[in-house]
Amino acid sequence: MARHLKLLVQRWSSRVFSVEVDGAPRYFGIREQLRGEPVPPDVFSEVQKQDRCYSLLVCSGDRVTGDRFHWELRDRLQRQLPPGSGLRSMSSFIPDQKGSLLKGYFLQSRAGNSSLIEDILTDLEQRNPVLVCSYSQSEDGQQWTQCLWYQSEDNPVRFCVVPSETPKHHPSVLNMINSDVFYSLDEACDVLKQCGDIIPETRSVLGMLPSSLDARRKPDFPVIVIEGLDATGKTTLTESLRDSLGATLLRSPPQCLSAWRGRFDREPPLIRRAFYAVGNYITAEQINQEASKSPVIVDRFWHSTAAYAIATAVTGPVSNLPHEGAEVYHWPGDLLQPSLVILLTLDPEERKRRLRSRGLMKTDEEEELDHNKLFRTRVEEAYRRIVGSACIALDASPSADLVLQQALLLIRAKCHL
Numbered sequence: 432m433a434r435h436l437k438l439l440v441q442r443w444s445s446r447v448f449s450v451e452v453d454g455a456p457r458y459f460g461i462r463e464q465l466r467g468e469p470v471p472p473d474v475f476s477e478v479q480k481q482d483r484c485y486s487l488l489v490c491s492g493d494r495v496t497g498d499r500f501h502w503e504l505r506d507r508l509q510r511q512l513p514p515g516s517g518l519r520s521m522s523s524f525i526p527d528q529k530g531s532l533l534k535g536y537f538l539q540s541r542a543g544n545s546s547l548i549e550d551i552l553t554d555l556e557q558r559n560p561v562l563v564c565s566y567s568q569s570e571d572g573q574q575w576t577q578c579l580w581y582q583s584e585d586n587p588v589r590f591c592v593v594p595s596e597t598p599k600h601h602p603s604v605l606n607m608i609n610s611d612v613f614y615s616l617d618e619a620c621d622v623l624k625q626c627g628d629i630i631p632e633t634r635s636v637l638g639m640l641p642s643s644l645d646a647r648r649k650p651d652f653p654v655i656v657i658e659g660l661d662a663t664g665k666t667t668l669t670e671s672l673r674d675s676l677g678a679t680l681l682r683s684p685p686q687c688l689s690a691w692r693g694r695f696d697r698e699p700p701l702i703r704r705a706f707y708a709v710g711n712y713i714t715a716e717q718i719n720q721e722a723s724k725s726p727v728i729v730d731r732f733w734h735s736t737a738a739y740a741i742a743t744a745v746t747g748p749v750s751n752l753p754h755e756g757a758e759v760y761h762w763p764g765d766l767l768q769p770s771l772v773i774l775l776t777l778d779p780e781e782r783k784r785r786l787r788s789r790g791l792m793k794t795d796e797e798e799e800l801d802h803n804k805l806f807r808t809r810v811e812e813a814y815r816r817i818v819g820s821a822c823i824a825l826d827a828s829p830s831a832d833l834v835l836q837q838a839l840l841l842i843r844a845k846c847h848l
């Protein structure tokens with residue numbers, strides 16, 4: 432038992448804990464003993480003397496089960512927690528160690544609610560793959576300690592909570608590849624296959640995949656992808672290009688997946704991104720077939736899948752994105768590369784005006800684009816950082832006809848059409 436605890440102490444104290452405060456991560460660490468003067472990390476600076484804090488970290492060996500549990504846990508906690516309780520996203524990770532991220536929540540309970548919250552936590556920990564810790568404040572309010580919930584009754588191992596430096600990478604970056612951004616069809620299919628029993632629709636989605644895919648096949652005619660945030664004019668431009676060039680118009684996700692898209696949009700990122708990744712490979716096969724007969728215009732492709740996934744996984748300013756040149760921005764080796772990718776850019780106010788005048792229903796991510804300037808700038812910057820099939824930005828603010836003329840100029844210059 433003593434050896435087990437020693438190991439736990441060593442492993443646990445190499446971790447950094449991150450709590451989202453006002454849309455940006457704040458970090459703290461834990462140590463067996465304090466060295467120097469205690470300084471309460473800023474996560475705890477606004478906690479009242481009588482408040483209690485808890486962390487819940489999901490640690491399931493199976494990532495599909497773990498991600499779905501993490502996704503549902505927020506709703507469950509929001510329903511069960513007494514009014515006035517604080518609930519923030521939280522994670523724990525070992526700096527620079529890929530795959531070390533554990534996701535969870537940080538709770539702050541008001542005085543008087545502790546027994547209700549503690550019943551909820553005990554029940555949660557007994558039935559689910561979740562590790563709960565509680566945090567207590569010293570008498571003078573200068574020091575916080577963390578202890579594992581299941582040990583808190585008798586002889587608990589207490590760790591001192593200490594401030595931690597901001598790590599080189601945002602924690603989500605550690606788990607991004609093949610969790611948020613898929614780098615091969617096989618990886619995306621593996622996730623969907625694991626969901627077969629819980630989401631029966633995955634079988635129909637996988638059934639749409641062709642039996643073989645050849646990313647190296649060079650299309651006879653140019654393949655031009657049009658990218659951009661919603662309401663930047665992709666539909667307008669792609670339809671005009673189809674008519675002007677006598678091209679075939681395709682989109683990703685492809686039409687054959689439309690019936691199931693809403694279902695996957697309600698799933699956690701791991702499953703949702705796997706669905707969009709598979710959609711790109713189905714569109715790639717359609718491109719292969721059509722590009723032997725005519726030029727092909729594609730409304731959204733891998734840039735959209737990667738840029739939205741990366742921008743959603745990290746929080747805070749653009750500087751929290753994976754650095755330029757990072758592996759996550761590279762085009763997947765097994766996915767067809769377009770001849771040209773045009774990124775439509777638009778002033779946020781004009782984009783809002785177009786959204787309002789169109790008045791259609793928006794997805795959660797589109798709502799987020801509207802309300803969250805930081806999210807918008809992260810998506811745009813992620814688009815720009817993608818390499819392998821880099822995009823060329825085109826100002827979409829002039830009239831639809833002028834934008835079409837500019838796009839045609841670009842296509843003629845780059846694709847010799």
Ligand SMILES: Nc1ncnc2c1ncn2[C@@H]1O[C@H](COP(=O)(O)OP(=O)(O)OP(=O)(O)O)[C@@H](O)[C@H]1O
Pocket residue numbers: 659660661662663664665666667668785786788789827828829830831832834
């Ligand atoms: N160049 C333009 N000038 C003014 N209005 C435009 C222009 N291009 C498109 N619009 C209008 O802006 C609105 C959004 O355009 P569109 O539907 O083509 O964008 P989108 O990028 O395809 O959006 P989404 O990704 O949400 O489907 C439409 O009402 C469209 O008529």
Ligand SMILES: Nc1ccn([C@H]2C[C@H](O)[C@@H](COP(=O)(O)O)O2)c(=O)n1
Pocket residue numbers: 661683684707710711731732733735736737739794796797
């Ligand atoms: N190839 C694609 C296409 C779309 N998405 C995601 C990204 C956004 O959440 C949303 C935008 O699509 P729209 O509403 O404009 O059709 O869909 C993706 O991940 N990959």
